[in-house]
Amino acid sequence: xxxxxxxxxxxxxxxxxxxxxxxxxxxxxxxxxxxxxxxxxxxxxxxxxxxxxxxxxxxxxxxxxxxxxxxxxxxxxxxxxxxxxxxxxxxxxxxxxxxxxxxxxxxxxxxxxxxxxxxxxxxxxxxxxxxxxxxxxxxxxxxxxxxxxxxxxxxxxxxxxxxxxxxxxxxxxxxxxxxxxxxxxxxxxxxxxxxxxxxxxxxxxxxxxxxxxxxxxxxxxxxxxxxxxxxxxxxxxxxxxxxxxxxxxxxxxxxxxxxxxxxxxxxxxxxxxxxxxxxxxxxxxxxxxxxxxxxxxxxxxxxxxxxxxxxxxxxxxxxxxxxxxxxxxxxxxxxxxxxxxxxxxxxxxxxxxxxxxxxxxxxxxxxxxxxxxxxxxxxxxxxxxxxxxxxxxxxxxxxxxxxxxxxxxxxxxxxxxxxxxxxxxxxxxxxxxxxxxxxxxxxxxxxxxxxxxxxxxxxxxxxxxxxxxxxxxxxxxxxxxxxxxxxxxxxxxxxxxxxxxxxxxxxxxxxxxxxxxxxxxxxxxxxxxxxxxxxxxxxxxxxxxxxxxxxxxxxxxxxxxxxxxxxxxxxxxxxxxxxxxxxxxxxxxxxxxxxxxxxxxxxxxxxxxxxxxxxxxxxxxxxxxxxxxxxxxxxxxxxxxxxxxxxxxxxxxxxxxxxxxxxxxxxxxxxxxxxxxxxxxxxxxxxxxxxxxxxxxxxxxxxxxxxxxxxxxxxxxxxxxxxxxxxxxxxxxxxxxxxxxxxxxxxxxxxxxxxxxxxxxxxxxxxxxxxxxxxxxxxxxxxxxxxxxxxxxxxxxxxxxxxxxxxx
Amino acid sequence: xxxxxxxxxxxxxxxxxxxxxxxxxxxxxxxxxxxxxxxxxxxxxxxxxxxxxxxxxxxxxxxxxxxxxxxxxxxxxxxxxxxxxxxxxxxxxxxxxxxxxxxxxxxxxxxxxxxxxxxxxxxxxxxxxxxxxxxxxxxxxxxxxxxxxxxxxxxxxxxxxxxxxxxxxxxxxxxxxx
Numbered sequence: 012x013x014x015x016x017x018x019x020x021x022x023x024x025x026x027x028x029x030x031x032x033x034x035x036x037x038x039x040x041x042x043x044x045x046x047x048x049x050x051x052x053x054x055x056x057x058x059x060x061x062x063x064x065x066x067x068x069x070x071x072x073x074x075x076x077x078x079x080x081x082x083x084x085x086x087x088x089x090x091x092x093x094x095x096x097x098x099x100x101x102x103x104x105x106x107x108x109x110x111x112x113x114x115x116x117x118x119x120x121x122x123x124x125x126x127x128x129x130x131x132x133x134x135x136x137x138x139x140x141x142x143x144x145x146x147x148x149x150x151x152x153x154x155x156x157x158x159x160x161x162x163x164x165x166x167x168x169x170x171x172x173x174x175x176x177x178x179x180x181x182x183x184x185x186x187x188x189x190x191x192x193x194x195x196x197x198x199x200x201x202x203x204x205x206x207x208x209x210x211x212x213x214x215x216x217x218x219x220x221x222x223x224x225x226x227x228x229x230x231x232x233x234x235x236x237x238x239x240x241x242x243x244x245x246x247x248x249x250x251x252x253x254x255x256x257x258x259x260x261x262x263x264x265x266x267x268x269x270x271x272x273x274x275x276x277x278x279x280x281x282x283x284x285x286x287x288x289x290x291x292x293x294x295x296x297x298x299x300x301x302x303x304x305x306x307x308x309x310x311x312x313x314x315x316x317x318x319x320x321x322x323x324x325x326x327x328x329x330x331x332x333x334x335x336x337x338x339x340x341x342x343x344x345x346x347x348x349x350x351x352x353x354x355x356x357x358x359x360x361x362x363x364x365x366x367x368x369x370x371x372x373x374x375x376x377x378x379x380x381x382x383x384x385x386x387x388x389x390x391x392x393x394x395x396x397x398x399x400x401x402x403x404x405x406x407x408x409x410x411x412x413x414x415x416x417x418x419x420x421x422x423x424x425x426x427x428x429x430x431x432x433x434x435x436x437x438x439x440x441x442x443x444x445x446x447x448x449x450x451x452x453x454x455x456x457x458x459x460x461x462x463x464x465x466x467x468x469x470x471x472x473x474x475x476x477x478x479x480x481x482x483x484x485x486x487x488x489x490x491x492x493x494x495x496x497x498x499x500x501x502x503x504x505x506x507x508x509x510x511x512x513x514x515x516x517x518x519x520x521x522x523x524x525x526x527x528x529x530x531x532x533x534x535x536x537x538x539x540x541x542x543x544x545x546x547x548x549x550x551x552x553x554x555x556x557x558x559x560x561x562x563x564x565x566x567x568x569x570x571x572x573x574x575x576x577x578x579x580x581x582x583x584x585x586x587x588x589x590x591x592x593x594x595x596x597x598x599x600x601x602x603x604x605x606x607x608x609x610x611x612x613x614x615x616x617x618x619x620x621x622x623x624x625x626x627x628x629x630x631x632x633x634x635x636x637x638x639x640x641x642x643x644x645x646x647x648x649x650x651x652x653x654x655x656x657x658x659x660x661x662x663x664x665x666x667x668x669x670x671x672x673x674x675x676x677x678x679x680x681x682x683x684x685x686x687x688x689x690x691x692x693x694x695x696x697x698x699x700x701x702x703x704x705x706x707x708x709x710x711x712x713x714x715x716x717x718x719x720x721x722x723x724x725x726x727x728x729x730x731x732x733x734x735x736x737x738x739x740x741x742x743x744x745x746x747x748x749x750x751x752x753x754x755x756x757x758x759x760x761x762x763x764x765x766x767x768x769x770x771x772x773x774x775x776x777x778x779x780x781x782x783x784x785x786x787x788x789x790x791x792x793x794x795x796x797x798x799x800x801x802x803x804x805x806x807x808x809x810x811x812x813x814x815x816x817x818x819x
Numbered sequence: 820x821x822x823x824x825x826x827x828x829x830x831x832x833x834x835x836x837x838x839x840x841x842x843x844x845x846x847x848x849x850x851x852x853x854x855x856x857x858x859x860x861x862x863x864x865x866x867x868x869x870x871x872x873x874x875x876x877x878x879x880x881x882x883x884x885x886x887x888x889x890x891x892x893x894x895x896x897x898x899x900x901x902x903x904x905x906x907x908x909x910x911x912x913x914x915x916x917x918x919x920x921x922x923x924x925x926x927x928x929x930x931x932x933x934x935x936x937x938x939x940x941x942x943x944x945x946x947x948x949x950x951x952x953x954x955x956x957x958x959x960x961x962x963x964x965x966x967x968x969x970x971x972x973x974x975x976x977x978x979x980x981x982x983x984x985x986x987x988x989x990x991x992x993x994x995x996x997x
Contacts, residue, residue, distance in 0.1 A: 186827050186902065189915040191884050192895035195827045241831045254996055258868070262991055392961040393982045396934070397917065398989040400941060402872060402904065403996065410871035418942040421950060425957050810968055 175209050178202045248272070252689050258405035260647065260698050261413065265403070267649050267656075268689065270712060274656060275681045277370055281363050281667070281674040288359050289671045290333045296346025297339070304586040305740045306331060306338055313584065324485070325598050334672035337594035337740035343755075351760075353742040353752045360668040360731075364724050367664065371720060375713045395420060409698045427513075440511060447509040451524055454502060458495045458528060459535045465491045466539030470546070489606035492532055496607075497614060500525050500651065522650055526715065529658045530722065537665075537726050540599060544734065547592040551737065554589045561587055591740040593669045596730075600666030601673065604659065608680050611655060615691055619645050623695035644697045652688075653712050661719040668727050828902035829912075837997050838901055841866070842894050858897075860890035868995050873940040877920045904995035913993050914983045918976050928973035934959050 182202050185195055249272060257265040301307050308316045308331050316327035325334070332338055345352050399417050404410050469488050472480055483490070503524045507517055565581065623644055626637045637643065659677070667673045731750065736743040743749045757766045771777065830838070843851075845863065850856040860879045869875045879890035882900040892900070902908060903916045921929055923936045935955060942949050950958065966974050966982045974982075983989050 182826065186829055187909050187912055189903075189912055192827065192899050193884065196895075199827060241833065244831045245833055257996070262994075390965050390982050390985060392958065393966045394986045394988070396937060396941070396958075396962055397921070397979070397983060398986045398992055400873065401992045402994055403992070404871055405867045407871050410873075414873075414942060418950070421938070421942065421958060422954065425954055425961075428957075428961065 171209055175206055178206045182206070249685060249689075252685075256689065256692060257403040259409055259693065260696075261401045261409060262403055263649055264647050264692065264699070267647075267652055268685070270653060271656060271681065271685055271688075273374070274660060275678070275685065277367065278660075278663070278674055278677045278681060280366065281663075282678045284359050284362060284366070285667065285671045285674050288355050292345070292350050292355065293339055293352060294333050296348065296350060297342075297352065298345075300331070301583060303340065304583045304588060305340070305591075305744075307583040309588055310582075310584045325601050330594060330598065334670065335594045335597045336669045336671075336742075337591040337737075339742040341742050341744045341746075343759075351756065354756050356742045357749065357752050359671075360727075363667055363674075364664065364720075364727075367720055368717075371713060371717050375710055375717065378710045378713060391424060395424065406698075412698045443509045443511065447506050450506050451503060454499060454506075455524075455528055455531050458499060459531045461495070462488070462492060462532055462535040463539055466536065467542075470539075470543060486602075486606060488536070489603050490610075492536065492603065493607055493610035495532060496529065496655075497610065499528050503528075518650065522654065525651070525654055529654065533658070533661065533665075533723075536603070540596060543595065544592045544730070547590040547595060548734070550590045551592075554587060555738065558587055558589075589737055589739045591737050592734075593737060593741055597666055597670030597673075600662060601670050601676065604662055604666075604673070604676065604680075607659060607662075608684075611684075612687065615687065619691050619695040644695065646699045647692055647696045654715075657712065657716050657719055660716065661723040664720060665723040665727055668731070828898050829905045829907040829909075830898070830902055834901065834905070834997065835898065838898060839894065841997060842897050855893050855895070857885065857891045857893050860892075863890075863892055863897075868997065874920055877923065881916060881919045901995065901997065904993065906994060906996070910984060910990060911980070913990060914980045915976070917983065917989075917993060918979045921979075928975045929979065930973040931959060931963075934962060934974075 179202075182199060185199055185202075188195065190198075249268075253265055253268050253272070256268060298306065308328060312327065315321050318327065321327040322329050329335075330337070339352065339356060341353060343353065344350065395417075399420070401413060404413060465487050469484075472484055500521070503521055507521060510517065510520070512520065622642060626642060626644060630637045659680075663673050663677050732748070735747055736749050738744055743752060746752065746755075757769055828835070842858070845858045845865070846853075846856045847858075847862075860876070860883075863879055864870065864875050869878065872878070876890065878900065879892065880888070882896045882903075883890050883892055884896055885891045903912050918929070919925075921933060921937055923933045924930075929937075938950060938955060938958060963972065963974070966978050968978050968981070
């Protein structure tokens with residue numbers, strides 16, 4: 012803005028020398044002195060004229076210079092000036108509108124219109140006034156300028172370039188200006204014409220062709236970007252569904268669905284990685300089913316391998332397939348592509364985690380940037396006033412609810428403000444809160460113990476053979492975990508009524524407790540799983556011993572062959588198998604997720620749909636009004652659902668290394684969830700009566716996701732690093748540790764010096780200082796951010812104290 | 820023309836086309852042949868996105884470029900409206916227009932009268948949801964205490980933008996999507 016203004020001032024103060032349009036006059040200082048002085052006189056006369064007009068228009072004296080400039084030039088230069096003047100006016104209007112209000116702006120616009128008409132008059136005047144000498148001068152000037160246009164000094168070139176850049180920036184930022192469309196269109200057209208005209212002029216001389224080419228490529232690139240953005244927005248799925256939900260329920264319920272969609276996108280990428288780089292290569296290029304012991308269903312299980320019950324439990328043919336870890340062969344390179352299967356498996360596992368971290372942190376950073384960072388409680392009332400209405404609401408019933416909730420929140424905050432000075436019975440409240448927390452801890456401990464007990468029992472069942480027990484015993488663990496996840500939050504809700512917190516704080520406590528519950532359950536489950544893993548590893552020793560015995564027995568039977576080279580064809584189904592703990596872990600996670608999903612859907616159907624049907628149809632023959640009293644229609648529980656989603660994702664991350672099918676399963680699950688929940692929300696739920704968000708921003712849920720990501724990759728990392736892989740199943744069989752595959756690749760596939768560099772880099776002497784440097788960097792960044800915050804507070808206070816004298 | 824509109828608004832091409840379709844549905848039959856038809860405010864207010872909005876009349880007035888200040892909108896005004904309320908609009912644009920919408924008397928500042936009208940809009944039409952005069956006074960005092968930095972009894976545009984820029988909910992709630 013001001014840059015252009017300054018340009019003008021410079022242009023006038025230094026005379027026509029720096030004046031871009033008329034710079035050509037100065038190229039030949041010897042020639043036109045007399046002419047120039049005459050032109051200056053003329054300018055003075057015109058300036059006085061202009062100033063009068065401008066004073067009437069209440070504009071800055073700059074305008075007079077503009078008028079003067081304009082009149083003293085040829086048609087072409089006049090065009091240029093007028094255009095920049097127009098944009099200058101636009102800018103000035105913008106400034107004045109920012110300073111003042113609509114009135115001033117309207118006034119300024121009126122001025123602009125008046126000026127336009129005046130300018131037309133002036134042109135006529137000018138043409139009349141122009142004496143023949145004047146026109147001669149100017150025509151001579153024009154001839155000169157035609158010759159000398161090609162020769163522009165470096166300085167003028169720079170100025171022209173700057174002006175063009177200014178115009179370009181203006182065009183780019185045009186949509187961010189709060190002007191009406193007609194003004195924007197006019198400005199856009201003028202700026203574009205200016206840029207086109209002078210961009211060509213800039214490219215004179217050496218790099219002209221290159222410059223023009225660059226400009227063209229730039230334009231094409233902008234167009235391509237815009238088209239790509241349009242295409243990308245068109246590709247976003249479920250946009251109409253979410254919009255409908257937004258208009259009925261407001262933005263907080265819709266935020267759950269937007270979160271679900273984001274998760275779906277992330278899981279698609281994870282699915283792409285595992286499917287494309289792990290499952291497909293093994294299926295296409297690895298040894299087929301039945302060619303090796305690890306890829307075949309054992310003889311003892313073959314009878315029931317195709318039963319639906321067994322398949323649903325992910326046993327039988329499902330277990331001996333690409334879906335689970337145990338199927339994969341440890342051959343170093345498979346197929347004609349020499350695809351390194353074990354390496355790929357390992358790297359995809361690591362890559363899944365790395366990609367998830369990257370995506371979550373990037374989204375968090377973007378959200379933090381947009382929201383201005385931090386919880387500020389200094390503007391409570393103003394925010395309630397200015398930002399509480401949700402403009403997405405299009406449904407009258409929701410609008411009524413929103414009105415009621417806003418009124419309530421106003422009244423509450425007013426009362427709170429008054430009561431914050433009142434003295435309460437602190438001790439009773441404190442005691443009650445401590446009691447409530449104690450009860451919650453008891454609950455958590457109880458649920459943890461229950462899960463441990465149940466997992467132990469299921470181990471006992473497994474030892475005695477699962478066929479003896481019914482459906483409940485077989486699925487006990489999963490059912491117990493799901494049921495706990497359903498009933499404990501309700502219990503926490505009841506307990507929290509003891510605490511007497513403000514609803515927003517109570518909601519945060521509730522979320523924290525549910526979080527702890529899920530986390531505790533998950534970790535207890537994992538600990539129980541570790542016990543099973545150790546059991547299986549002990550079993551492995553036994554099986555190894557038995558294998559040698561069995562093999563010896565085979566050879567004993569055919570002693571007449573040359574035992575050194577004979578290989579007795581044995582059907583792979585008959586070979587005794589080692590217990591594959593990795594597949595077992597994968598299966599457990601898959602079963603858990605399936606049962607969790609089923610529980611969610613069934614609760615949804617029963618808790619929401621059947622309840623709504625009951626309330627709707629039995630209302631006619633019931634004593635009290637079902638719709639307003641108990642049970643009434645259910646509300647959509649945003650935080651509960653978001654937590655459920657986050658925990659499911661945590662389980663996926665935990666199990667994805669051992670069961671490559673998990674991301675695929677999750678994609679399917681999210682897809683179905685989206686449709687089912689959208690339908691259920693529109694059909695069975697009513698808008699919430701009181702809208703309390705857990706926190707102002709989405710970052711709360713992102714932060715929880717990050718914590719879960721960290722906590723769920725810990726067990727997987729622990730098992731990879733410390734437990735040796737099974738000896739006869741999976742891509743790492745035969746190695747001492749799973750990460751040995753990296754070592755092997757470095758030794759065999761990379762040149763020697765690479766291995767050396769890597770071994771130097773992993774030297775503790777190098778790693779420890781590196782970690783130290785990172786810690787120091789974090790500390791430094793933390794302290795600078797603290798100083799910035801303190802500086803912010805200082806400035807704010809200054810703002811408030813400095814302005815006081817002015818008002819007096 | 821839509822090429823220009825992509826540069827001039829925050830809307831994508833599909834959104835502009837959809838807006839055009841919805842707008843032409845509102846145009847009266849006799850104006851159909853008009854190159855730039857103007858739709859009266861009463862028709863604009865039948866749009867479902869605006870029907871339940873307590874500020875619908877103010878929104879029409881703010882975006883209207885008609886000489887008679889009757890709140891009627893041309894298609895360009897309509898695009899301006901959608902652009903300011905779109906998802907990708909910047910905070911500056913949104914806060915600028917929010918200020919103008921809340922400025923009921925169009926004097927460039929939010930004084931007590933404006934704030935009172937604002938509260939009444941937000942608390943609904945019926946009597947039992949309105950605030951009592953004492954509550955209203957208390958509320959407005961609190962608001963002025965928080966937002967009025969130069970203590971002149973009114974909230975001007977810069978103070979308003981300062982308050983709004985720290986709010987985490989503003990950008991996501993100040994949204995209208997067709």
